[in-house]
Structure formats: structure tokens, C-alpha cells
Amino acid sequence: MQSMKKISVFLLAILTAPAVADSNIxxxxxxxxxxxxxxxxxxxxxxxxxxxxxxxxxxxxxFLMAQYSQPMKFFRLDSRLNLNIGQxxxxxxxxxxxxxxxxxxxxxxxxxxxxxxxxxxxxxxxxDNMDRWVESRLVFEEKVFIGKNFADNWHFEIFTVxxxxxxxxxxxxxxxxxxxxxxxxx
Numbered sequence: 001m002q003s004m005k006k007i008s009v010f011l012l013a014i015l016t017a018p019a020v021a022d023s024n025i026x027x028x029x030x031x032x033x034x035x036x037x038x039x040x041x042x043x044x045x046x047x048x049x050x051x052x053x054x055x056x057x058x059x060x061x062x063f064l065m066a067q068y069s070q071p072m073k074f075f076r077l078d079s080r081l082n083l084n085i086g087q088x089x090x091x092x093x094x095x096x097x098x099x100x101x102x103x104x105x106x107x108x109x110x111x112x113x114x115x116x117x118x119x120x121x122x123x124x125x126x127x128d129n130m131d132r133w134v135e136s137r138l139v140f141e142e143k144v145f146i147g148k149n150f151a152d153n154w155h156f157e158i159f160t161v162x163x164x165x166x167x168x169x170x171x172x173x174x175x176x177x178x179x180x181x182x183x184x185x186x
Contacts, residue, residue, distance in 0.1 A: 024071040025078040025112045028152065030185035032070060033080070039063040039161065039179025041094070044133050049176040050144045050160045056178065060092040063161075063177045072106070079108040082123070084141075088175065097175075101127040101163075105141055115149040125163065135171035139163045145181075157181040 023029050042049050043057030065086035072079045082105045090097035105123025112118075121143035130137060145159035159181060164174035 024073075024080070025109045025117045025149070026069065026080045026107070026147075026155070027071045027185050028149065030153065032068070033155075033183050033185045035067045035069065035155070035157070035181045035183030037063070037065040037067065037086075037157075037159070037179055037181040039065075039159070039177035041088075041090075042160070042176040042178050044173035045176060046174065047142060047162050047164075050142065050162050053178075056176075059090075060094045061088055061090045061097060061175075061177075063088045063175075063179065067181075067183075069107075069183075074106055074108045077108040077110065078112065078117075079106055081106055082121075084123070084125070086125075097131050097133060099127040099129055099131065101125045101139070103141060105143070107143065107145070117147050117149075118145070119147075120144055133171065133173040133175060134163070134165055135169040136165040138168070139165050139175075147181075153185045155183045155185065157183070 041059040041061035043059050065084055068083045069080040072081050084103045086101050088099050103123050103125030105121050107119055107121035109117040109119040123141050125139050125141055127137045141163055143159055143161045145157050147155050147157035149155045160178045162176050165172050
């Protein structure tokens, strides 16, 4: 019993030990970042639209988002904790699908090389209304992105994002967007 306790403490210490690194790929030596994103709707539908551009169906919706981030580690991966504020502007045939939302998310870099990074993100968002695509105010964001740091304080990203409620309700077509982001680290 005593040896089992020692093994448990040892494993717990290894699994929870902080990872030591000189910098975070998203921040370098900085500790804050502001990123502005702009995206075009790639239609409603499944999460597969994150990684299959061939099934994108462009709709008259524009998504704008401001993101404040701080560095963190998530399972020892360079990550960032984000506070997001976004507005979907729907027009023409998509009228009635506009929404304002706020959320928190975690983005993690799965791969990094020479200032380039590839990652994924996830987090909950609260919207100001329900609509004919998603019947709830609570939605979850799933994101895939590729980014590049340039200069000391700037980064650029290309991303796709999916918002849905995980089938909490009968109506859950989801929202999908593809776009670009420009960020400043300080």
C-alpha cells in the first residue's frame, strides 16, 4: 500500500510539473496579445468544413472578432488563453442569422517551426440570440489555424472556425467561417 502511494505521488508530480520553456510560440517573450479576425461564411453544416474546403458553400455572412490573449501551457503545448468578442453580420439571403457573441477559448500549437505554427482551439461562447441555424445561445467554437510570427510584435493567421451547440437542441446546423487574423504582442 505504501509503495502504491509513492508511485501515485510520483506520477502526479510528473503529470502536473510545469513545463519550462524560454518562450511561447504565440508570444515570444511578450505576455499579452490582441488579434483582430475577419472571416467569410463557408455555410452551415458539420465540423468537417474546418478541414475540407471542397465542401464550403459561401454564404452572405461576415464574421469579425477581437481577441485578447495571454500565454499558457496546455498539456505542455504552447497555448494561449483567449477572451473573444465577435459579431456575425448576415445580409441578403442570410438575413436573420446575425449574432453578437462573447467567449473564452484555448488555442494550442500542435506544430511549430521557424516562427510558423499550426494549431487547434476550442471554447464556449454565449450569443445574444437564437436563429434558424442554431436554436441555442450557448455554442462551442472549434478552430484550426496556421500562423506566422513576423517582426518582434506581430503575427498573421489563416483560420477556419465552426460554431455549434453540440446537438443540445433539434436545430443545430452550425456556423462555419474561413478568414485571416492580424495580431500585436506586447
